[in-house]
Amino acid sequence: MSLIIMRRKKLLLINTVDKRSANDDFFVPTNGLPGFQPIALGIIAALTPEEWEVELIDENFEDFVDTDADLVGISTYTTSINRAIDISVQLQEKGIKTVVGGKHVWLYASEIRDDFDVVVKGEAEAVWPQLIADFENNTLKDFYEGDFINLSDYTRPRRDIFEKYNYEIATVQFARGCVNNCHFCAVPVFYKHAYRQRNIDDAIEELKETPQKYVFLVDDTIYCDAKSNEKIKQFFHKIAESNINKRFICAASIDVYEDDEFLKAAKMAGVRVLYIGFESENVDDLKNVNKRMNYKSSASKYSEAVKKIHNYNMAIMGGFISGFENDTPEKIKERGKYILNSNIDASTLTILTPLAETPLFERLKRENRLLHTDFPKDWIYYNASNYTIDYKQDRQKIMEAFYGSSLALVNCKTISKKFFFTILRSRSFVTAKTLLMLVKNFHVGTQHCWLVRKIIKHK
Ligand code: SF4
Numbered sequence: 001m002s003l004i005i006m007r008r009k010k011l012l013l014i015n016t017v018d019k020r021s022a023n024d025d026f027f028v029p030t031n032g033l034p035g036f037q038p039i040a041l042g043i044i045a046a047l048t049p050e051e052w053e054v055e056l057i058d059e060n061f062e063d064f065v066d067t068d069a070d071l072v073g074i075s076t077y078t079t080s081i082n083r084a085i086d087i088s089v090q091l092q093e094k095g096i097k098t099v100v101g102g103k104h105v106w107l108y109a110s111e112i113r114d115d116f117d118v119v120v121k122g123e124a125e126a127v128w129p130q131l132i133a134d135f136e137n138n139t140l141k142d143f144y145e146g147d148f149i150n151l152s153d154y155t156r157p158r159r160d161i162f163e164k165y166n167y168e169i170a171t172v173q174f175a176r177g178c179v180n181n182c183h184f185c186a187v188p189v190f191y192k193h194a195y196r197q198r199n200i201d202d203a204i205e206e207l208k209e210t211p212q213k214y215v216f217l218v219d220d221t222i223y224c225d226a227k228s229n230e231k232i233k234q235f236f237h238k239i240a241e242s243n244i245n246k247r248f249i250c251a252a253s254i255d256v257y258e259d260d261e262f263l264k265a266a267k268m269a270g271v272r273v274l275y276i277g278f279e280s281e282n283v284d285d286l287k288n289v290n291k292r293m294n295y296k297s298s299a300s301k302y303s304e305a306v307k308k309i310h311n312y313n314m315a316i317m318g319g320f321i322s323g324f325e326n327d328t329p330e331k332i333k334e335r336g337k338y339i340l341n342s343n344i345d346a347s348t349l350t351i352l353t354p355l356a357e358t359p360l361f362e363r364l365k366r367e368n369r370l371l372h373t374d375f376p377k378d379w380i381y382y383n384a385s386n387y388t389i390d391y392k393q394d395r396q397k398i399m400e401a402f403y404g405s406s407l408a409l410v411n412c413k414t415i416s417k418k419f420f421f422t423i424l425r426s427r428s429f430v431t432a433k434t435l436l437m438l439v440k441n442f443h444v445g446t447q448h449c450w451l452v453r454k455i456i457k458h459k
Helices: 039-046 078-093 103-108 128-136 187-191 200-208 226-241 254-258 260-269 283-288 292-297 299-310 329-341 359-366 377-381 395-410 412-426 429-442 444-448 450-457
Strands: 010-015 053-058 071-075 097-101 118-122 143-146 169-172 175-177 195-197 214-217 247-252 271-279 315-322 346-351
Touching: 010 039, 039 053, 039 071, 071 078, 078 097, 078 103, 078 377, 103 118, 103 187, 118 128, 128 143, 169 200, 169 429, 175 187, 195 226, 200 226, 214 429, 226 260, 247 260, 247 429, 254 260, 254 271, 254 292, 254 299, 260 271, 271 292, 271 429, 283 292, 299 315, 299 412, 315 329, 315 395, 315 412, 315 429, 329 346, 329 395, 346 395, 346 429, 395 412, 412 429, 412 444, 412 450, 429 444, 429 450, 444 450
Parallel strands: 010 053, 010 071, 071 097, 097 118, 118 143, 169 214, 214 247, 247 271, 271 315, 315 346
Antiparallel strands: 175 195
């Protein structure tokens, strides 16, 4: 009697990061964000039949080399699309089928259609069960398009696939989209200005099954219109009632500071850090990119807003941009000093980047002012650390100013000083520690800072 052992089908999911250099003296490669779980791949894993073996490779931790999988799902961003193409070519030579998805693909599906066996446009969770069934029946199509799902039907990610890496911060999603229209932001382009929220009880169950103490609520913003804010407040109240006991990090717009009820609910839930896009201290810059909620309440109120949020025992990581229309090297250095001297607890300084299909991209394309347009190859430049806009300025000096300011904001001395001020201003060591955890995972170089190593180890 012969014994036939059936091998389980295997799905490999790859979160791609392109670490290569471009052919340009000024090019700054992508660093990646090692601390954040690729939640979309967790959802895909959860939608894959149980009899399949599912494995994750997160290139923030290790490079993909080879696989014996039957099917490979490749998740890609604008900056990693070329890495995804290279992986696909390598796998196709071995006869392994490749599927690509991710936000960039939503916009440029036709540009890459020949580079993968299957291109998934839109929300992959809407079509994944069908795609797997087609693969099993040998009827795989080369293109699937997923509609926006109703988030009441949200599939919780399979968190066991994340266990192979040391993710210090869990990612959980409650809402998708944003109703604002900042001209550099791709979120309204992807989600067509819609804002969708999940069922509260389901999100609470997910939090209960999430082992990490630190949770990044990866909603594009937690502060939206009045009706949605009401539901988020209910969610926060439920978190507090359910003794979830986590330390949350969330993104919000600056106008949240005027809403005491909202801040109180966030505090009760355990929100410790708000990531807020300040972008610039200059009103003209804000108008130039349609950052309405910032110039409406006026940049002069930034300090007041931060102080108010500190009163709720929360810290603020501020997102700032350099490379606005009127930015000179001097102005970029001034922005760096402004951030250093402000009461904002930590920051990111990026370069204004016209992401695909955004109003900024479309305007600059019309004006013929995009420096790199040989797509898909040139998407590697669009990582918020390179100048992609032609400003007719001395690029060397602009890059030096950007680098000098960026490094000053994340060196160990600045982080240590800001850390102690955070304890004083938020009156909470836990808040300061949560912020440090975020800083460590946002700015990869800070992992060597003595304070980061000492405090993160502290129980
Ligand atoms: S930058 Fe923030 S507030 Fe503006 S559109 Fe994007 S997600 Fe919304």
